Amino acid sequence: MTRRLARTAVAFVVASALWFFVAAPQAHADDRSKCQHAVEKAEGRLDRAVQKDGEHSHEAEERRRDLNAERQRCWDQYHQWWNGKEHRWETEQNWDQEHHDNMQH
Secondary structure (H helix, E strand, C coil), X not given: CHHHHHHHHHHHHHHHHHHHHHHHHHHHHHHHHHXXXXXXXXXXXXXXXXXXXXXXXHHXXXXXXXXXXXXXXXXXXXXXXXXXXXXXXXXXXXXXXXXXXXXXX
């Protein structure tokens, strides 16, 4: 009986380790893709507001705040934010600098 219990315990530990190294990173990636999608949608809404109403319009500023809120949610959860213009995850909380750079161009 003790051998069977030991084998069961070993099997449980092995299965848990496999989950940790295989399933857990995938779950993290899936969650991060939801964050990426939310940021991309917010970027699209901002782009449409700028095209329709102008860069400095009230509507564009509201969409910019929404976009920054989505980026902040990503940052709070993953310590990264999605940069849709560059198609990459950023590891510095510098999205305000991106807006400043765009205003100079």
